[in-house]
Amino acid sequence: xxxxxxxxxxxxxxxxxxxxxxxxxxxxxxxxxxxxxxxxxxxxxxxxxxxxxxxxxxxxxxxxxxxxxxxxxxxxxxxxxxxxxxxxxxxxxxxxxxxxxxxxxxxxxxxxxxxxxxxxxxxxxxxxxxxxxxxxxxxxxxxxxxxxxxxxxxxxxxxxxxxxxxxxxxxxxxxxxxxxxxxxxxxxxxxxxxxxxxxxxxxxxxxxxxxxxxxxxx
Amino acid sequence: xxxxxxxxxxxxxxxxxxxxxxxxxxxxxxxxxxxxxxxxxxxxxxxxxxxxxxxxxxxxxxxxxxxxxxxxxxxxxxxxxxxxxxxxxxxxxxxxxxxxxxxxxxxxxxxxxxxxxxxxxxxxxxxxxxxxxxxxxxxxxxxxxxxxxxxxxxxxxxxxxxxxxxxxxxxxxxxxxxxxxxxxxxxxxxxxxxxxxxxxxxxxxxxxxxxxxxxxxxxxxxxxxxxxxxxxxxxxxxxxxxxxxxxxxxxxxxxxxxxxxxxxxxxxx
Numbered sequence: 001x002x003x004x005x006x007x008x009x010x011x012x013x014x015x016x017x018x019x020x021x022x023x024x025x026x027x028x029x030x031x032x033x034x035x036x037x038x039x040x041x042x043x044x045x046x047x048x049x050x051x052x053x054x055x056x057x058x059x060x061x062x063x064x065x066x067x068x069x070x071x072x073x074x075x076x077x078x079x080x081x082x083x084x085x086x087x088x089x090x091x092x093x094x095x096x097x098x099x100x101x102x103x104x105x106x107x108x109x110x111x112x113x114x115x116x117x118x119x120x121x122x123x124x125x126x127x128x129x130x131x132x133x134x135x136x137x138x139x140x141x142x143x144x145x146x147x148x149x150x151x152x153x154x155x156x157x158x159x160x161x162x163x164x165x166x167x168x169x170x171x172x173x174x175x176x177x178x179x180x181x182x183x184x185x186x187x188x189x190x191x192x193x194x195x196x197x198x199x200x201x202x203x204x205x206x207x208x209x210x211x212x213x214x215x216x217x218x
Numbered sequence: 219x220x221x222x223x224x225x226x227x228x229x230x231x232x233x234x235x236x237x238x239x240x241x242x243x244x245x246x247x248x249x250x251x252x253x254x255x256x257x258x259x260x261x262x263x264x265x266x267x268x269x270x271x272x273x274x275x276x277x278x279x280x281x282x283x284x285x286x287x288x289x290x291x292x293x294x295x296x297x298x299x300x301x302x303x304x305x306x307x308x309x310x311x312x313x314x315x316x317x318x319x320x321x322x323x324x325x326x327x328x329x330x331x332x333x334x335x336x337x338x339x340x341x342x343x344x345x346x347x348x349x350x351x352x353x354x355x356x357x358x359x360x361x362x363x364x365x366x367x368x369x370x371x372x373x374x375x376x377x378x379x380x381x382x383x384x385x386x387x388x389x390x391x392x393x394x395x396x397x398x399x400x401x402x403x404x405x406x407x408x409x410x411x412x413x414x415x416x417x418x419x420x421x422x423x424x425x426x427x428x429x430x431x432x433x434x435x436x437x438x439x440x441x442x443x444x445x446x447x448x449x450x451x452x453x454x455x456x457x458x459x460x461x462x463x464x465x466x467x468x469x470x471x472x473x474x475x476x477x478x479x480x481x482x483x484x485x486x487x
Contacts, residue, residue: 043351047344100365113316121281133234134227137472141480155470163248164463185425
């Protein structure tokens with residue numbers, strides 16, 4: 001039964017979601033359409049499950065890093081920083097949520113967020129610019145015909161996207177927009193439609209019980 | 219030629235820092251052309267009726283992508299404020315409410331009334347499912363970020379689902395993002411929707427703009443700068459455009475020099 005019950009739940013929920021946008025009439029004996037069932041019951045449930053998943057992930061993260069600290073593994077002090085930050089923001093934010101009328105508490109939280117977390121996150125993202133610059137010099141080479149096409153397209157899109165591109169040659173933005181609107185769109189749509197068909201096929205396999213990875217099997 | 223091929227990466231970093239810092243200290247004033255996808259967003263907001271229309275803004279970004287997205291949010295909120303249009307903020311990213319609060323603090327300092335002119339409903343967990351839940355029942359979030367009952371807020375009066383908003387705009391930096399809105403609200407419910415995305419997501423968003431599922435699109439920091447130009451309120455986007463231009467030029471220069479060195483070293487061999 002450990003396999004059959006999760007499979008039946010998957011099948012029933014999957015069919016309800018599949019039928020919800022395809023049917024409009026009421027379900028016999030239930031007296032409500034499938035769309036009502038998904039909106040009223042399943043969507044809130046998935047939100048609750050997602051909330052639990054976030055909690056589970058936090059506990060798992062805490063367990064792994066507490067283990068790393070207790071065994072003094074290489075870089076254990078980074079784990080101390082992570083556990084401290086996790087606990088600090090968890091306790092502080094919980095207090096803010098429980099005491100919404102306390103404006104000083106909320107302002108203090110915003111202060112930590114805006115003046116510690118924001119600059120650190122922005123700095124991490126900004127560092128990417130240096131890696132891109134270095135990679136563009138070392139790795140972006142016209143080694144083959146395909147690589148050359150990619151390189152030329154990338155250079156044209158970059159110049160066309162920057163305001164200075166139009167100052168150098170007024171056709172750069174025109175070429176950039178064409179590259180985005182035609183070849184890019186064709187490629188992106190192919191990928192999106194291909195992935196959607198692949199997703200549908202995988203979903204069908206799960207619904208029919210051919211794919212059982214989520215049940216813990218092979 | 220070998221020296222050019224194996225240039226110290228620190229030299230590359232220094233050149234990039236100079237290229238980015240110089241225009242921030244001494245702006246060059248490079249003119250900016252406005253994309254039609256930006257004009258489309260501006261036209262939608264211009265067409266809204268301040269007496270009846272309420273806009274939904276979904277703050278789905280955090281500090282890491284704020285450099286690209288926050289100037290967009292500032293420009294859109296400035297436009298809504300300028301036109302006297304009420305807005306509701308929601309977030310399907312955990313950091314989103316904090317980003318919205320930065321804008322709300324400025325608006326309150328200027329005399330805007332929280333709860334009447336704008337509100338921050340906070341974060342709703344669940345990703346794409348949460349978007350669907352909110353789309354079919356806008357009161358599914360029981361209280362706003364300050365603990366006020368959502369159903370009692372003046373700005374929420376008459377709003378039951380996402381279709382009751384005159385316009386929905388998402389500041390998107392990843393998943394869940396504009397594609398989830400399109401799947402859960404735009405296609406099944408016919409919600410009027412546009413998005414602002416990080417620069418790297420522009421290529422992915424273009425097919426949805428061209429198909430009309432996105433009624434408008436702000437393209438990264440440049441989109442913010444273009445919007446600031448359209449509403450006549452310069453901000454962080456316009457200020458960073460010269461640096462962006464020189465940064466792009468330097469990277470293109472690196473690609474060309476790197477390839478030049480590669481070909482000549484190959485010829486020698």
